[in-house]
Amino acid sequence: xxxSVLFDVPGPAARRRQRLGSVLGTLLVLLLIGLAxxxxxVNGQLDPARWAILFxxxxxxxxxxxxxxxxxxxxxxVGMVAATLLGALLAVGRLSDHAWVRLxxxxxxxxxxxxxxxxxxxxxxxxxxxxGISISAFGALALGLTxxxxxxxxxxIRAGILSVDRGQSEAAYALGMRKWQVMSFVLVPxxxxxxxxxxxxxxxxxxxxxxxxxxxxxxxxxxxxxxxxETLNFEFGGIYTFPLYVGAGLMYIIVNVLLSWLAxxxxxxxxxxxxxxxxxxxxxxxxxxMGGGGGAVPxx
Amino acid sequence: MRITRYAATLAAFGxxxxxxxxxxxxxxxxxxxxxxAEVEEVEFEPGSTMAEIVEAGELRVGTKIxxxxxxxxxxxxxxxxxxxxxxxFIAAKMGLTEDQITFTETVSxxxxxxLQNGQVDMVVxxxxxxxxxxxxxxxxxxxxxxGQDIMVAAGNPEKIEGPEDLAGKSVCSVEGSTPAxxxxxxxxxxxxxxxxxYSKCADDLRNGNVDAVTxxxxxxxxFVAGDPxxxxxxxxxxxxxxxxxxxxxxxDDFRDFINDVLEESFEDGTWAEAWDKTAGAITNTEAPEPPxxxxx
Amino acid sequence: xxxxxxxxxxxxxxxxxxxxxxVVSGVLALLLGxxxxxxxxxxxPALRALATxxxxxxxxxxxxxxxxxxAFGLVYVDLQFPSRFITAVTALALYTAAFVCxxxxxxxNSVPPGQAEAARALGLDFRQTLTTVVLPQAFRTVVPPxxxxxxxxxxxxxxxAGFAVTDLTAVLQRLANxxxxxxxxxxVAVVVGYLMITLPSAWGIxxxxxxxxxxx
Numbered sequence: 001x002x003x004s005v006l007f008d009v010p011g012p013a014a015r016r017r018q019r020l021g022s023v024l025g026t027l028l029v030l031l032l033i034g035l036a037x038x039x040x041x042v043n044g045q046l047d048p049a050r051w052a053i054l055f056x057x058x059x060x061x062x063x064x065x066x067x068x069x070x071x072x073x074x075x076x077x078v079g080m081v082a083a084t085l086l087g088a089l090l091a092v093g094r095l096s097d098h099a100w101v102r103l104x105x106x107x108x109x110x111x112x113x114x115x116x117x118x119x120x121x122x123x124x125x126x127x128x129x130x131x132g133i134s135i136s137a138f139g140a141l142a143l144g145l146t147x148x149x150x151x152x153x154x155x156x157i158r159a160g161i162l163s164v165d166r167g168q169s170e171a172a173y174a175l176g177m178r179k180w181q182v183m184s185f186v187l188v189p190x191x192x193x194x195x196x197x198x199x200x201x202x203x204x205x206x207x208x209x210x211x212x213x214x215x216x217x218x219x220x221x222x223x224x225x226x227x228x229x230e231t232l233n234f235e236f237g238g239i240y241t242f243p244l245y246v247g248a249g250l251m252y253i254i255v256n257v258l259l260s261w262l263a264x265x266x267x268x269x270x271x272x273x274x275x276x277x278x279x280x281x282x283x284x285x286x287x288x289x290m291g292g293g294g295g296a297v298p299x300x
Numbered sequence: 301m302r303i304t305r306y307a308a309t310l311a312a313f314g315x316x317x318x319x320x321x322x323x324x325x326x327x328x329x330x331x332x333x334x335x336x337a338e339v340e341e342v343e344f345e346p347g348s349t350m351a352e353i354v355e356a357g358e359l360r361v362g363t364k365i366x367x368x369x370x371x372x373x374x375x376x377x378x379x380x381x382x383x384x385x386x387x388x389f390i391a392a393k394m395g396l397t398e399d400q401i402t403f404t405e406t407v408s409x410x411x412x413x414x415l416q417n418g419q420v421d422m423v424v425x426x427x428x429x430x431x432x433x434x435x436x437x438x439x440x441x442x443x444x445x446x447g448q449d450i451m452v453a454a455g456n457p458e459k460i461e462g463p464e465d466l467a468g469k470s471v472c473s474v475e476g477s478t479p480a481x482x483x484x485x486x487x488x489x490x491x492x493x494x495x496x497x498y499s500k501c502a503d504d505l506r507n508g509n510v511d512a513v514t515x516x517x518x519x520x521x522x523f524v525a526g527d528p529x530x531x532x533x534x535x536x537x538x539x540x541x542x543x544x545x546x547x548x549x550x551x552d553d554f555r556d557f558i559n560d561v562l563e564e565s566f567e568d569g570t571w572a573e574a575w576d577k578t579a580g581a582i583t584n585t586e587a588p589e590p591p592x593x594x595x596x
Numbered sequence: 597x598x599x600x601x602x603x604x605x606x607x608x609x610x611x612x613x614x615x616x617x618x619v620v621s622g623v624l625a626l627l628l629g630x631x632x633x634x635x636x637x638x639x640x641p642a643l644r645a646l647a648t649x650x651x652x653x654x655x656x657x658x659x660x661x662x663x664x665x666x667a668f669g670l671v672y673v674d675l676q677f678p679s680r681f682i683t684a685v686t687a688l689a690l691y692t693a694a695f696v697c698x699x700x701x702x703x704x705n706s707v708p709p710g711q712a713e714a715a716r717a718l719g720l721d722f723r724q725t726l727t728t729v730v731l732p733q734a735f736r737t738v739v740p741p742x743x744x745x746x747x748x749x750x751x752x753x754x755x756x757a758g759f760a761v762t763d764l765t766a767v768l769q770r771l772a773n774x775x776x777x778x779x780x781x782x783x784v785a786v787v788v789g790y791l792m793i794t795l796p797s798a799w800g801i802x803x804x805x806x807x808x809x810x811x812x
Contacts, residue, residue, distance in 0.1 A: 005712040006704075006730065007639045007722040014639075022642035029646065039673040060375040116751055116790075134419075137404075204656060211658040217405035219377070222660060227365060227373050230499050234368040234526035238506055242672055249661045256656035287744030289655055290695050290752065475757070476769040493680070494766065496758040500668070504760075507671045 045242050053232070053240050054247045061228060061244075068224035069251055075138060075213065075220065076206040079145030083206075084199060086146065087153030088192060092183050094158055112151035118212050120144040125216040137218040145206055152288055156198055160191035197267035204256045205289055221248055342395040349554035350394055353421055359396055361387045362406035362414050362423040362546075366499055368522025369579035370426050379403050383424040385574035386443055386545065386562075390422075393561045412436050415548045422558070423546035426516060428478065429594070438551065439544030440558035442591045443571070447537025448479050449517035451505065451524060454532045458511045462536050466490035469511040472501035479515045482539060498523070506530045516541050518579060525582040542591060559593045566590035600785060603771060610767040611789045617681070617753040617763060618793060621688035622746055628689060629696025630731070636701050639722055647697065654694035659755050663687045667759050684756035692749050699745055703738035704730055736808040743801030750793045764789045 010018060040046050053061050093105035112120070121144030128135050135143070164187050172182040192199075211222040219227070225248035232240040344351035353359055363379050364371035370381040384403070391401050406414055406425050414420045415437045426446070429439045450471070452460050458469055467489030473480040475494035483490050493510050495501055501513040502523045513520065517537050524531045545562075547555055565571040572587035580587055600607070635647035654662070666687045670676070677683040707730050715729040735742075757765035768786040 005709040006637055006716075006725055008716060010639060018640050022640055025640075025642050025646075036673045043672050043674070045672045060377075064375065064377060116754065118754075208656075208658040211660055217407070217410075219405075222658060224377075226499070227377070228375065230366045231373055231375055233499065233502070234372060234522060237527035237530060238503065241503070242669060245661070245664055245669065249657060249665070252658060252661065253653060253656045257652060260652075260656070287695065287741065287748040289698070290659075290692070290745065290748040472760075475762075475766050476771075480770075493760045494762065494770075495760050496769070500759075503668050507668070509676075 040242075044239075047239075050239055051243050053243055059232075064224055064228060065221070065247065065251065068219060068221045069255070071138075071218075072207060072210050072220040073255075075142050075145065075218070076203060076210050078142045079149060079206050079210075080199070080203050082142070082146040083149035083153050083202075084192070086150035088157050088188055090150060090154035091157035091161060091191075092188065094154065095161060095183075097179070109151045109154050112147050113155075117144060117148045117209055118215055120147050121212060122215055137213070137216040140216050141210065141213040141218050141220075144212075145209060148209075149202065149206060153199070153202065156202075156288075157188075157191055157195060160195045161187050163194065164190045194270065196270060197263045200259060200263035200266060202288070204259050207252065207256060207259070221251060224248075342393065344394075349551045350557055354394055354396065357396075357400055359387070359391045359394065359401045359422075360404065360420045361401055362404050362411065362420040362425055363387065364407075364425045365403075365405045366497065367426055367519055368526055369582050370518060370522070371424075372522070380578065382444070382574060382578040383426065385578055386424050387422070389565050389570065389574070390545075390558055390561050393557075393564075411546060415546055418548060421547075422554075425546075426519065426543055427546050428516075428541040429544040430478075433546075434596075436549065438547045438549050438555055439594075440547060440555045441544035441562055441593060442542035443545065443562050444518075444543045445588075445591045446516040446518045446541040446543060448482060448514060448539040448541065449520055449537045450534040451502075451513040451520040451531050452511065452534060453505060453508070454528070454530055456532055456534070460512055460534060462534065463487050463490075463514075463538055466512060466514075470509075471512040471514050472504055472510040473514050474498060474501070477515065478541075479539075483514060502527075502531070521579070521583045542594075544594075556595070559595055563593055566593075599781060603767075606767055606771075607764075607785055607789065610762060610764045611792070613681075613761065614750075614753050614763040614765075614789065615793060617684060617688065617756060617761065618746070618750045621685045621692060621753075622749055624685065624689035625692035625696050625745075625749070626742070628693035630700055632693060632697035633700035633704060634726055634731075636697065637704055637726070651694045651697050654691055655698070657691075659687070659691050659752055660758070662691050663755055663759050666690075680760045684753075684759060684761045687759075688749060688753060688756070691752075692745060695745050695748075696742065699738050699741040700731075700734060702741070703734035706737050707733045739808055740801060740805050743797065743804070747794045747797055750790065750797070754790075 037046065044050075053059065054065075055062055057063060090105055090109055093101050094109065096102045096105070121141055124135060124143045124147075125137065125140035128140075161183075168186055168190065169182050172186045177185070210220050213220040214223040214226075217223075225244050229241050229244050232244070342354075344354060363381075363383050365373040365379050367381065367383075371379045371383045372381055373379050387401060387403075388398060391398065404414075404420055406420070406423055411423050411425060411427060412433065415423055422440075423437075427433075427439075428446075429442055433439070450460055450463065450466070452458060458465075460466060460469065463483065464487070466483070466487055468491070470491045470493050471483060472493045472495065473483065475496060480492060480494055483492060493501075493504065495504075498513070498515060498519055501510065504510045505513050506527070513523075517533065517535075520531075520533055524533045545558055547558070562571075565574070571590055575587035579585075632647045632650060635643040636651075638644060663684070666677070666683050667680075677686065704726075711729055711733065712725055715725040720729065753763060754765040757763050757769065764786050768782060771782040
């Protein structure tokens with residue numbers, strides 16, 4: 001616990017001061033929240049009838065949102081599995097002894113990390129059919145997510161492979177295993193196992209990035225919410241805009257927080273497990289968590 | 301469907317939670333859906349585009365899902381509107397049922413690639429016929445003629461009667477669109493605010509962040525009909541925008557066929573009926589005189 | 597090529613808009629993120645909770661959703677940004693601050709405990725320990741991760757195009773629609789615009805990293 005290193009255990013006077021500060025601070029935050037709620041109320045945004053739309057099956061809102069959530073999870077899951085497999089391959093390739101493997105793999109990784117995700121998705125959707133590969137909106141989004149994330153994961157898995165104790169590979173070589181055997185039977189399984197928490201955390205990034213699916217007309221959660229807003233706005237004016245976006249936003253946050261918790265739980269379990277001891281933290285690099293970015297694309 | 305069951309539980313929960321039911325829900329319950337489309341038995345010459353589509357058993361149509369009156373998804377997610385009705389005419393004349401039409405959302409930027417890549421058989425999406433587009437795709441129709449117009453806040457506080465009055469005012473449109481380009485070129489005094497969707501413009505006008513919104517009148521009338529207390533149409537169209545049905549380049553048989561279907565619907569009154577049922581119903585306007593099909 | 601010359605002013609202005617979006621929101625995010633990181637390691641539980649809540653909310657929400665709330669949601673609490681550029685800067689800064697906070701926090705954790713212990717032994721309080729001993733060292737180790745956050749931020753600025761800021765992506769949309777035959781050229785020009793920000797940044801970070809590296 002670093003925090004305890006940074007300050008002394010507070011004495012009675014300091015504790016009193018801190019408690020006072022905490023109470024005042026909490027009051028201030030509550031006051032701000034109260035102020036916001038009051039203004040929302042004055043503007044009629046807290047009218048229960050508006051929020052009831054989120055639960056009203058007769059207008060299909062909950063069904064559409066849940067279906068969209070399932071569709072979002074599906075595309076993220078497919079992208080995640082494919083990205084992990086390909087990422088592991090690339091990671092191994094980048095560690096190859098042969099320059100003719102290592103260099104093209106490195107170039108591939110750098111390329112897909114540098115290109116904005118939106119460009120990749122659009123590229124898959126618009127250009128693959130021109131060379132005779134038909135692809136659905138789901139396929140294009142999943143493929144785009146796969147390409148970007150496999151490059152990101154390749155770097156993470158490579159670090160994982162390098163972090164496996166040297167004794168492991170030395171022992172394997174001593175048993176007469178070849179390089180590819182050491183990689184595929186000894187190093188990669190251990191690395192992926194250690195990386196499991198990080199891989200779950202990466203799912204959060206994929207879920208967020210799947211909201212870029214609007215560009216190919218994939219009805220994921222955010223696009224569905226917007227579509228519902230557009231439809232209901234037309235019949236009822238703007239009264240459902242705020243509840244619907246808040247609803248969709250909360251769905252993202254809830255699912256992603258649950259995933260983060262799962263990642264941390266898995267991390268604790270693997271840490272207790274002696275075989276996967278000395279695991280790294282379930283923390284992705286901060287920039288990876290920010291997602292693939294919008295990037296340069298004609299969005300209309 | 302499991303989701304439906306979950307949703308039903310949710311609804312009960314929601315009603316308990318919020319203490320009442322939403323206005324939208326009450327209205328949806330009152331509305332009963334009725335659809336009319338007669339399917340005919342038809343034979344097409346083997347090898348024709350129509351025969352291929354009938355063979356596939358599916359007509360793939362690109363449409364908009366965010367434009368009231370022309371193509372707007374209902375809460376179940378299915379598009380409804382005048383464009384959609386045109387697609388249904390064509391399907392019916394090909395002997396296909398409504399279930400055999402697959403609608404895909406096309407936004408303005410991907411209408412041409414969709415056709416060029418064969419991802420849809422046709423695009424009916426408030427698609428203005430012009431020469432630049434004709435270089436890459438073909439058009440059947442026109443089936444309607446729109447025009448660029450201006451939408452302002454109800455009561456027209458800024459007294460905007462036409463594009464000349466936009467000087468010094470903030471006017472919202474979509475980046476890269478023809479209406480935006482028109483304002484930029486011909487009315488440079490106006491301050492353009494450019495989003496990626498007209499629904500965002502409408503939100504900005506509602507919130508008082510822009511003075512006006514400009515695009516095709518039929519798109520604007522949809523917003524006005526949706527919220528007449530907030531919006532008002534200037535009603536002074538200053539361009540001509542003939543809407544056509546976009547087709548892949550070179551399918552002349554399909555283009556002729558669609559033109560025949562359109563002309564037939566102009567004459568037998570089904571075109572006007574479709575108008576009354578969709579765009580006409582929300583704007584309370586009579587069906588206009590049908591345009592003349594352009595067989596180029 | 598005359599096409600690029602014709603649109604040079606447009607492209608240059610758009611590039612400057614993208615650059616200033618990234619720079620202004622980057623500076624704000626750095627400030628806010630550092631404060632949040634200090635809060636997360638502070639002795640006061642309420643501050644820790646508040647900062648944790650902030651980070652959890654923003655890193656689990658798509659950036660587009662953040663934009664939506666600032667552009668169209670704040671009006672319901674009667675707040676208004678003076679311009680759409682400021683709306684975009686605020687959205688980008690608020691979102692990025694959560695990731696800056698995480699990067700700085702892991703930097704703080706990487707400073708050997710002995711440093712803080714020694715500082716405390718010298719009688720420094722929490723604020724002094726953090727600002728004069730821990731943070732200066734933490735910032736050295738977080739230069740690479742912060743640099744990557746900055747590059748990701750530069751890519752993320754493109755979301756502002758959907759919210760009425762005429763940045764590189766918005767201009768790409770405009771030119772792509774106005775001159776579809778030049779699509780490839782438009783694409784290259786705009787992508788080069790982004791690379792002009794990200795590539796020198798990546799290079800600069802590597803130089804800084806080498807110069808600031810602490811041998812432990």
